[in-house]
Amino acid sequence: MMQTPLAERLRPRDLEEFVGQSHLLGRGKVLNTLLTQGTIPSLILWGPPGCGKTTLARIFAQRLEANFVSFSAVLSKVSELRAIIEETKENRRNGRPGTILFVDEIHRFNKAQQDAFLPHVETGLITLIGATTENPSFEIISPLLSRCKVLVLRPLDRAALETLVKRALTDRERGLGMLELSIEPEAEDILIQRSDGDGRTLFNNLEVASRLAVSARPEGKGATITLAMIEEAIQQKALRYDKAGEEHYNLISAFHKSLRGSDPDAALYWMARMLAAGEDPHYIARRIVRFASEDVGNADPHALTLAVNALKSFDFLGSPEGELALAQAAVYMATAPKSNAVYKAFGKAQADVQRFGTLPVPMHIRNAPTRLMKEIGYGKGYQYAHDYPDAITGQEYLPSELRGRIYYEPTIRGHERIIKERLDRWRKILARRRAQKTIFP
Numbered sequence: 178m179m180q181t182p183l184a185e186r187l188r189p190r191d192l193e194e195f196v197g198q199s200h201l202l203g204r205g206k207v208l209n210t211l212l213t214q215g216t217i218p219s220l221i222l223w224g225p226p227g228c229g230k231t232t233l234a235r236i237f238a239q240r241l242e243a244n245f246v247s248f249s250a251v252l253s254k255v256s257e258l259r260a261i262i263e264e265t266k267e268n269r270r271n272g273r274p275g276t277i278l279f280v281d282e283i284h285r286f287n288k289a290q291q292d293a294f295l296p297h298v299e300t301g302l303i304t305l306i307g308a309t310t311e312n313p314s315f316e317i318i319s320p321l322l323s324r325c326k327v328l329v330l331r332p333l334d335r336a337a338l339e340t341l342v343k344r345a346l347t348d349r350e351r352g353l354g355m356l357e358l359s360i361e362p363e364a365e366d367i368l369i370q371r372s373d374g375d376g377r378t379l380f381n382n383l384e385v386a387s388r389l390a391v392s393a394r395p396e397g398k399g400a401t402i403t404l405a406m407i408e409e410a411i412q413q414k415a416l417r418y419d420k421a422g423e424e425h426y427n428l429i430s431a432f433h434k435s436l437r438g439s440d441p442d443a444a445l446y447w448m449a450r451m452l453a454a455g456e457d458p459h460y461i462a463r464r465i466v467r468f469a470s471e472d473v474g475n476a477d478p479h480a481l482t483l484a485v486n487a488l489k490s491f492d493f494l495g496s497p498e499g500e501l502a503l504a505q506a507a508v509y510m511a512t513a514p515k516s517n518a519v520y521k522a523f524g525k526a527q528a529d530v531q532r533f534g535t536l537p538v539p540m541h542i543r544n545a546p547t548r549l550m551k552e553i554g555y556g557k558g559y560q561y562a563h564d565y566p567d568a569i570t571g572q573e574y575l576p577s578e579l580r581g582r583i584y585y586e587p588t589i590r591g592h593e594r595i596i597k598e599r600l601d602r603w604r605k606i607l608a609r610r611r612a613q614k615t616i617f618p
Contacts, residue, residue, distance in 0.1 A: 184380035186351040187344060189232050191239065197229060197337040197376075198330055208233075208328070212240050219298050219305040221283070221313050221322065224330025225495065227375030230308035233330075234279040237306065244268065244276045250285035255293050262297055269302070276303050283307030284316035291318045298324050332374020332495075339369065341376055345383055353387050360402040367404060370455030371411050373496065385410035428454075429464060432507075436465075437472050441511035448507055458496060458503060462488040465506050476516035476591030483509055514591030522585035529579060536576035569603055571610045 189195040192202065192212075201208040211217045217237055222230040231247075238245035246261055265276040283291070297303045298321065305325060309316060313327055333341075342365055345352045360368075368386070372379035386407050390400035428451050435443035451461060462484075469484040487506035491499030545556035560570035573580055587593040587600065 182381070183345060183352065183384040184377045187341075187348065187380060189229075189236065192236055195229065195232065195236065196340050197333045198233070200331070201328055212237070215241065217241065217304060219303075219325040221307045221309065221317060221325045221327045222330055223309050223311075223313050223327060225310060225332050225374060227372075227377035227379075228330045228332055229376065230330060231279065231281060234277065234306045234308070238277040238279075241275075241277070243274050243304070246276055246278050248278055248280045250280055250282045250290075255290050258293055262302065265297075265302055278303045278305050280305065280307045282309065284309040284311040284313070288318050291321050295320055295324070333372075333376050334374070335369060338372055338374075338376070338379055339365075341379055342368065342383065345380060353384075355398075356387065356391060356400070357398045358387055358390055358400055358402060361404055364402055364404040364407045367455075368407050368411075371407075382407065382410045425456075428456075429460075432461070433464060433468060436468050436507065436510045437515065439511055439515065441508045444507045444511045445504060448504065452500060458491055458500060459488070462491055462503055462506075465503065465510060468510050471520045472515055472517055473510060473513045474516040474519040474593070475596055476514040476588065476593045478592055480510060480513050514593075516588045516590055516593050518585060518587050518593060525582075525584045529582065533576075533578055536578055539573065539576060541572065542574060567603065567606060569606055571607055 195202070198208075200206060203209060208217075222233065224230055235245060237243075244265075248258065248261070261276070261278065268274070268276065278294075280286075280294075294303075294305055298305050307317070307325065313322055317325075342360065346354065346358050346360065348354050364386075368379060368382060371382065383402075386402045386409070389406040389409060390402045393406075394400040428447055432444060432447035432451065435447055448461060452458065466481070466484040466488060469481040473480040484506050487502040490502035493499070494502065540554045541556065541558040543550075543555040545551045550556075560572050562568045562570055564570075575582055585600075587597040589597060
């Protein structure tokens with residue numbers, strides 16, 4: 178078996194082989210347009226490991242027929258940069274191609290070291306492409322950042338990772354195709370889940386699993402990579418979980434009911450189980466947002482804001498850092514006062530819509546933007562609430578067939594106690610006005 182790692186052997190040689198980052202490379206997107214025009218500015222590629230930062234830099238150099246120089250912030254010294262700069266100047270004097278200087282892990286350079294790039298980027302002597310897994314806003318000095326365009330690369334999605342698995346198993350020149358391997362669907366699913374959007378991790382785990390498969394078959398070819406082999410390769414047992422099956426619904430049900438039952442410990446456990454099994458964190462975040470409206474509601478109106486902010490925080494931080502924001506939100510929901518009054522009220526309103534159909538809007542609350550509409554009674558008799566004590570007019574706002582309907586019945590838990598007291602007071606005012614026959618249309 179070849180000694181060069183599978184991930185290196187299968188590194189894309191051109192854009193046609195590259196997978197992922199369609200938000201940058203798709204038709205009409207920024208990188209596609211720049212490459213079509215035959216020029217790129219200095220760039221900072223910000224993204225997680227294994228998403229293609231180094232590969233893209235090499236492809237840029239190839240497309241632009243530039244001299245590609247790789248420079249590691251971990252292994253290289255600034256003194257080496259001076260030699261590269263002198264060589265680039267010599268190339269320019271002799272009419273040779275320009276230089277794309279690729280700096281891996283550029284965030285590891287301190288601020289003084291980053292200053293060394295500035296004059297050469299500013300004059301256009303070199304096109305700098307820096308790769309970083311850290312937020313450039315915090316790790317790259319402002320003068321250098323202002324001279325580079327920052328592009329955000331995303332983890333590889335499932336479709337991209339599936340493409341990589343197929344390519345690895347079928348490519349007879351650079352991949353594992355000569356071994357004629359197959360992989361069990363469940364094994365492939367776990368392999369992709371555990372790769373967490375990282376193509377390099379996927380290839381590394383697949384390569385180890387392929388060796389296990391070959392060793393288990395005396396004749397060498399035609400072996401099947403099983404779930405057990407993938408588990409052995411990644412050194413982690415796959416938790417029982419099927420995103421489209423019963424266990425998926427069992428776990429999310431346990432999570433939701435633990436929140437509803439005000440048990441933060443159980444909620445954290447079930448959430449940790451789902452994340453460990455490869456559940457999409459966005460799915461969990463959406464369920465928390467739903468819970469904030471369905472089961473907390475106006476008992477704590479802040480719950481919905483916190484739930485939405487947890488989702489935004491996860492998108493900003495990514496995994497695993499952002500998972501803490503989801504945990505915070507889950508604990509908040511579990512310990513918040515509960516009310517499903519809004520949920521029940523909306524259900525009653527929906528039931529009346531189905532029962533009564535499209536009842537006409539009462540004339541006095543219709544919009545009357547034209548003279549004709551005013552003449553036929555649109556808006557006639559409408560009372561402006563702010564002109565009346567307590568901003569209550571006594572007007573009816575429901576169709577006549579539904580007068581007196583009460584959908585929303587707040588509880589006395591949390592903030593809803595205040596809402597209930599307010600509604601009760603308003604209803605007493607309306608009752609007095611009815612007795613005095615001062616009700617409006």
